Amino acid sequence: MSKIAEGLLYSESHEWVKVDGNVAIIGVSDFAQSEMGDITYVDMPDLDDEVSAGDDFGALESVKTSSELVAPVSGKVIARNDELEDKPELINEDAYEAWIIKVEMSDKAELDNLLNAAAYTKIAE
């Protein structure tokens, strides 16, 4: 049974968002990491890249499969977790601690399209 952290927003494609003012901190859910298995590589966008909600902004690679990362919100990438370059397994160890990128949101209303923990529980089974 995978963990679902309270207080975060979730997308149906299994990304989580932690809102910090105008900034969205984005990672993937514990369900996503357990479905992937050992993560071996995180393909991340560059700083200052624009991402748009619903489009892929990178990917997770496990031994066997690739899984695209889909932006839950639109905006500019203002930080990326470079620690994941050498230690992608941090996502397996704690998916909610291992954030992937931070995005300065261009439209906070997009957050309304995301799920709360209770609603996400229903699809992460």
Next chain:
Amino acid sequence: MENLLKQTCLHDLHVELGAKMSPFAGYDMPIQYSGIIDEHNAVRHAAGVFDVSHMGEIFISGPDAEVFINHIFTNDIRDMAAGSILYGMMLYPDGGTVDDLLVYKEREEQHYLLVVNASNIEKDYTWMMEQAADFKVTVDNQSEAWGQIAVQGPEAEKAVSEVLGLPEAVRLNFYTFCDCVRDGRRVIVSRTGYTGEDGFEIYATPDQTRAYWRALMAAGIKPCGLGCRDTLRFEAGLPLYGDELTAEISPVMAGLGMFCKLDKPGFIGRDALAAQKADGVSRKLVGIELTDKAVPRAGYPVELEDGRQVGVVTTGYHSISLEKSLCFALVDSAYAALGTPLLVRIRKRTFPGTVVRKRFYQTKYKK
């Protein structure tokens, strides 16, 4: 759908071990138990055991057995000693590959065992029967009657001889086999594998196979799924039918010409291969090493600097043993030379790479 999947004789034991199961070649097969990386490393550094009971066992015998097999098989079986094994392919007349397989020459005159890919059993059997019309042979598909496990890795010999009580294994060289009798039933111990390591493939009745599996589990030998079977064979440069060999990919294109003896009496597909060798082939299978950690996957395009597509990835991984991103790709022959710079398109970007030898990992067979 699910109930149409076949099960091997070890199926319930995989479920009991908590394996992640998935359909493969019509069977519900274990993909992984503890994890692909863990299982892969166990085979490279200790020993692991695979359920390969889904593989096909077709026995061919009769006065024409040798000439018949030599007619449908690319390698030359005429000089085989009893107890030896040869790798090769069956081809269509145009040189496309029906399957790749192992031929075992039994002690009894004109008796052979052909071990074929699970996904091709029916197709191969039908193909053999069609070709057999003019030969005095019996083609006997016994695939359902045999279980098979592969014990692979540097500690495989110890596991097979001591844990399974098959000391005969110690005397075998790579690509040879022996017959043992246990409880009045035949057990075939074969020093072969699909991992690049020393190891054994053991053919036995379903009951005996279950007993062997249980004994290996009790001895702490790691159960390994099809996930790491693929990463291991890939690193060792071994093709998988369906990816690197198909009805459209001949052994010459796949770089397996050494297993095709054009100088033996004619075999099906020989003339097409001879023409391919003389005229050259349009596409060749190569290895590509990327400088980045992004992972090339089957189907991704291989390109030149100017964006022109010159090939496609057939299998790719971030290699567990070599810690590099590597792939096999079928490319236009003009770009197949070692050292050729090529790009692989991975999602939106391209990543630079170089053509390298397909045997990425130094294999460790017992000669």
